[in-house]
Amino acid sequence: MKEDQEQRILIFRFLLIFVFALYSIRLFSMQILSGDMYRTRAADISRRTYIIPTQRGEIYDRNFTSPLVINRDSFAVSITPAEVPQGRMEEIIGSISLILGISSEEITSRLPNQYFQLYQPVEIAANVPFSAIAALAERKDLLPGVTWQSKSVRNYVNVGSLSHILGYVGDITRDELTTLYNVGYQQGDVIGKAGIERQYDELLRGREGWETRTVDVRGRRIAGSENVVRVPPEMGKNLVLTIDTKLQTLAEKALGNRIGSALVLRPSTGEILAMVSYPWYDPNIFADRLSSDYLALVDDPNKPLINRAIQSSYPPASTFKIIMTTAILSENAFSPDQTVICRGFINYGNRDWNCHVRLGHGRLNLHYAMAQSCDIYYWTVGRDYLGAENIISYSREYGYGEITGIDLPGEIAGFLPTPQWKERRFHERWVAGDTMNLSIGQGYTLVTPLQMANMISMTVNNGKIYRPYVLKEVRDPVTNAIESVTVPEIIHESQIKPSVFETVRQDMRGVITEGTVQYSPLNMRSVQIAGKTGTAEVGLQDRWHSWFAAYAPYNSVNPEEQIVVAVIVEAANEWEWWATYASAIIFQGHFANQEYEDAVRTLGLQYLIPIQGRRE
């Protein structure tokens, strides 16, 4: 029995030895005897795939007339390192650098040593003009391994302030590649870096096609259709934006060279019709990453790359009185007919709190307090009748402290303070003075211009806020057939009674007809506006952030024609109370169908006397 087992173990061993010997022989025959054949085949495979480039989609404004972004033909030069004969790399880099006018160090930096075995073209220069390519072509025989292909460059046509919406593109970075590799991005890909280009990169980029050809050792194609596999490229989709170029230009000119932002949207859908953030930039600069223009842009202290409409937040100041009014009415905290006396100041917590009208407004009810933007009224009512919790809860209803979900990258949420937050952050109790600051939109509260516009939308829609969006529809690049249309989507639906909003709207109309802007161009003939001004303290003596947020036409039966305008002019500018004028120009231009110049003339703004002192 023991012997039997010994024998079986012996047989088992022989079996193992047999298999291992067989495998070793097979490995030997593959790697040594037929090694050359496989090496050639491996090289063949590396060489035989050609990329067929795709076209990035174009971007249009809502009228779908002419594209805002097109692709300009240009060339990229590549080196396939493994095809450069040994020892000649430096020489070849030298001649290319002469022809293209790029330093050879720069080329070398793109070809690290570990690339030298690569059978894949490595891009060494982009945005190369045709003349340089012609020069390269003449010397093609002297430059083995050097290839070029047309690589289109994004051309943003007269975009002006649209740059923040459109964004720009650039080469994919290492970090982006590590996260996006599995989605199909590759080294050397162009990828959207900001704005629409980034948000909808997947739609815009399309998909590269490729063609594989079986070639022999000398690189000759082997004939026969079975040796060619072609996967055609998929063109990137064309995008149609909700932006109305005419309105955008109007808003851009109305804001002028003032740091700030102007936003126009349609409250009944959430479509962004215009979105200006000054200063803006020229997205074409990014085609060449090393240019001085690019560096200047990045270092600019005014931060032109920030889209202030969604990436900057400011204290809402008196515009916050819209929320206060809603809260007072909805909570029945203080009868709208009851009055408060404004003597120009109140003393609270051992200090004087001054109203912006030093002499005082006198007796005011809610409607007049809103129209005159009386701080005393809101301080008193906010502190004694409403309380911080209520105010904060209504601010949440209006979407404060929360991103709107617009389809642009990098949106910030602003900030809405709470007593708990203050305790955590400063280890101090929330005091009545904080509630007073909160009541007039000063203190810690911060909102983006887009959130400001949404606040107006909510009063217009009786409590509904639609998600703001910029992409109107996606179109097929060849047939231009509409592939998908963005459907408006409600992000906030408040339970506050419609009658409350109706009163709020009346009060907002009061601001124009009998309030702080009664004598400004906003009280215009072409359309009835309802809105609210805001003048935010930022710690400067003679300058303030200037807000104006409004909608028109007031009391329209057709929600389609209504628009919301929100403008902020930062305190960094000369004090001109400009948000109100900019809004006036936008409303005038839009509803009277006028260009900027005509609108200014109609409103008489060309004779504008410089504003002295603080206005509300």
Place this chain on the structure above:
Amino acid sequence: MKFSDILKIDYLLLLPVLILIVLGILFIYSSGITSSGVQVSNEYIKQIIWAVCGLVAAVILALMNYRKLYNFSVYIYLLSMLPLVYTLVFGKLIYNAARWLRFGFIGIQMSEFVKISVIILLARFLADTDHNRGVFSRFIISCLITAVPMCVVLLQPDLGTALVYIAILLTMIYMAGVSMRYVIFMISCIALTGFLLVLPLWQTYIARISIPFLSILTNSKLLLLAVSFFLVIGLISLFGYIKYKKFYFYWLLYILSIIIFSLCTSFAARLVLKNYQIMRLIVFLDPNVDPRGAGWNIIQSVTAIGAGGFTGRGFLQGTQSHYRFLPEQSTDFIFSIFSEETGLLGGISVFALFFFICHRLILTMKTSADPFGKYICAGLAGMYGFHFIVNVGMTIGIMPITGLPLLFMSYGGSSILTSMIGIGLALSIYIRRYNR
């Protein structure tokens, strides 16, 4: 558990294992690098963590007395089957196969661990029945012990792992002295089933001729006819054998049952196997049938290995692998990238290491103090050997693609943990070879 035992560990077994694991990690790292030198995967870090866990598990097991497992073997078997059945019912679908169970972020392939528990239970059963080796019931019960998890795994569907169970069973009953008649019976059944399964595919996809006779295999009515024909002859010979005790009746019955069994199982397999598995079987015969589909893996793997030459292309210098021509290069095709970058020298070294591991296991088996330890070693040798043969055979194009990992080298937490548990058992057996 005595810590001084750590000195008595069979380092000649542990060392090659550790070398293989380190090589594996290096080339898992390599597989995570694209053609332009960008690291896109952190699998190698996970593998290092798993390898350390596995090593700790192996050492702890080595210090424990494996004989304690004897009493628990049934419970271990049943317990390890629970998650297997659970995976079958609830397992998340990964690569079309419901063989993964997710615990948090770690996917665990439960069928891996069941291999060990099957080995332990089978070893106990075979040790218990050691006094009466040749009987038929010993063979049948061994088959049943293996068949239960195997069928569950087959339903998952994981053909490769199911075949590992057969390999384990075969090595163990072979070493345990089960009559060669039964061993050969089983081998013939499997071989004939495989042959009959591939034959019609060969006919349609490669030979592209129509052999009317072969429709017996695919047409259920004809099959039924053929099976009943063989059954009748079988019954007659059974009758003849009982009546006349002539041995040629016995052998006739033997052969007939092989044929009937294979006919039925190959037909059933054709129904159960998924399309991609069938395609894998065909492309093994001729990868050019579907060069861009299922044959792609084989062509790319063979090209990569062949291009390696004598010394290979150097670490991180392979072209096939870094261009991502090779699929699943950190798991199933780790040997291809290894062989492309280290050439014949590296390949033969890995062969030698695996051979040496099997050799040490056989040695441990021979010196083991009791049959329980002996049969565990036999099962382990079968498992490691079979994994090696199938995985490497697949990468060098002489075995069909089954998705079995190369133990110790392939990326995968459960596979490395299982292999190390096995090594731990073998070490424990080796340490206690003198004390009964």
